[in-house]
Every structure is written in structure tokens, then in C-alpha cells.
Amino acid sequence: MVVGYPPYLKKIQDLIAGKETIATGMTHEVERCRAALRRTAEGADVALISSGDPGIYGMAGLAIELAAEDGLEVAIEVIPGVTAASAAAAKLGAPLMVDFAVISLSDRLVSWETIRARLEAAAAADFVVALYNPRSRQRIAQHDEAVAILRRCRPAPTRVGIATAVGTATERIVVTDLGRLLEFDIDMQTIVIVGNSSSRLIGKWFITARGYRI
Numbered sequence: 001m002v003v004g005y006p007p008y009l010k011k012i013q014d015l016i017a018g019k020e021t022i023a024t025g026m027t028h029e030v031e032r033c034r035a036a037l038r039r040t041a042e043g044a045d046v047a048l049i050s051s052g053d054p055g056i057y058g059m060a061g062l063a064i065e066l067a068a069e070d071g072l073e074v075a076i077e078v079i080p081g082v083t084a085a086s087a088a089a090a091k092l093g094a095p096l097m098v099d100f101a102v103i104s105l106s107d108r109l110v111s112w113e114t115i116r117a118r119l120e121a122a123a124a125a126d127f128v129v130a131l132y133n134p135r136s137r138q139r140i141a142q143h144d145e146a147v148a149i150l151r152r153c154r155p156a157p158t159r160v161g162i163a164t165a166v167g168t169a170t171e172r173i174v175v176t177d178l179g180r181l182l183e184f185d186i187d188m189q190t191i192v193i194v195g196n197s198s199s200r201l202i203g204k205w206f207i208t209a210r211g212y213r214i
Contacts, residue, residue, distance in 0.1 A: 003036040004049030012049070027108075033063045040074045053081040057104060057132060085130040088163030088191040091173045093205030095161055095193045100128035105135070105142045112142065119146055123153040128199065128208055131192040147181050150194055154178055159195040161206045162186065175206050 001020040002009065009016065009023055022039075024032040036048040050058030060078045067074055089096045101122040107115060122129050129150065135143040150158075156179025164172040164187065174184060178194060186192065199208040 001039055001044050002047045002049060003032055003039075005032070005051075008049050008051050029059065029062060030066065033059055033066050034070070037063065037067055037070065037072050037074060041072050050081070051084075052087075053083040054078055055080070056083040056102070084132060084163075084166065084191045085193070087166045088130070088161065088193060091163055091166055091171075092161035092175060092193065093202070094207045095128055095159075095195055095199060096130070097208045097210040098128065098196070098198065100130060102130045102132065103146075104132040105146055106133035106139070107142065115142070116145070116149070119149045123150045126153075126196045128196045129194045131194070133188055134190055134192050135186045136188050143186060144182065147178070151178060154194070154196075156180075158197075159199045159201060159206050161193040161195075162190060163193070164190040166191070175201065175204070 001022065002016045003022045006023040006025065009021055022032070022035045024035070033048065036046045040046045048054070048059050048063060050060070052058065054060040055078055064076060066072075067076065083102075085096065085100075085102055101118070103115065103118055103122065104110070105115060119129075131143075131146060134146070156177060158178040160176050160178055160181050162172075162174040162176065162181075162184055164170075164185075166173075176184065181192070181194075193206075195206065195208055198211075199206065201207075
């Protein structure tokens, strides 16, 4: 059987046709994981679906926690996938060639004070920064503040990649700079990659030099 968030299950309909499915909506992740674990304990072979990589903002950690909390001795296998930052980077060129930080701007599970502190530290340390969940219909100010934090440590011409709906029919890839970032449409399907002091354009490609060439 297959357990997942409805939009994710819809994307793999061709692979799961005829299989039993359990779908739960946003904010019902605990319920979803417990359903998968319960059916596994009953003897079913269960796939718990995440987008991207299940161990990066996915369901793997929660499933392991809940299995321990509920005293369920079930076999768990975490199968790696392609996280959104990697997919976006491949479309943009090679912006993640050196140390980078991945930070979600969603404050549903982490306080904005904590997120702000992480942004400030990453910006000051010259990390390339990949922003997940940058903006939703209700949550707009966080992206604007994140850009302001980055601007305090980086000049306006710093290269930025904007990758929206990667791998879908509505995919949109833009390379701009930090000074103009707020001019573009950004939503929950967007990954924003902000370069560091070594990032630049080579032709159409956004790259961050690793330093192989002296």
C-alpha cells in the first residue's frame, strides 16, 4: 500500500494504479505516519511517500520517532531521493559547489526567531543559501526579511537563482541578483538559491567556484 500527501500521490498515479492508498492533508503528518506504521505492523508492505528526499524536510524522521514512541518494532528503509535544492541547482548550473546552508522560511514548526538567527549566521559566514518555502499566500513578510538579512552581508549584485515548479510543465527558471530578488513572483513551489562571494555567471550558468583553479 502507499501512504502520502494527496498532491504527491497524484503525481505518481501511473506507478500506484490499483494499489491501496491512504492520503492525509497538510498538518496531518503525524496521522499519516502512524497510519503507515500501523499497517506495516499488521504485515503490509507500505511505501510512505515524500516529495524530494524523505530525509530532508520529509517523513523519514517523523516515522522513526513515532515508531519508537509507539513501541513498534517494524523494518524501516529510508530510500534517498532528489531534494529540491539539488533539482533547482541542476537547472541553474552549479551554485552549490561549496559549503551551503538550506533554510526553510516556514515558521509552522520552527519559530521565526530561530529561523532569523540561522539566516543571520549563514549570511555572515558566506554560505551559499538555499531557501525552501520562501512565501505562501498568508506568509509574505518572512521572505522580505530574509532578503534584508542577506543584503546586510552581501552586495546587491550577488547572484541569485529562482527555480519554481522544477520538473513540471509550469517550470520557471530565473537568474537574477540579490538587489532585484523581490521583483519576482515567488511561492511555495519556489527554491531560491543565493550565491556567495565566489558565485558568478558563466554564459547562462550560475556557478559557485570551488577553487580547483588557482
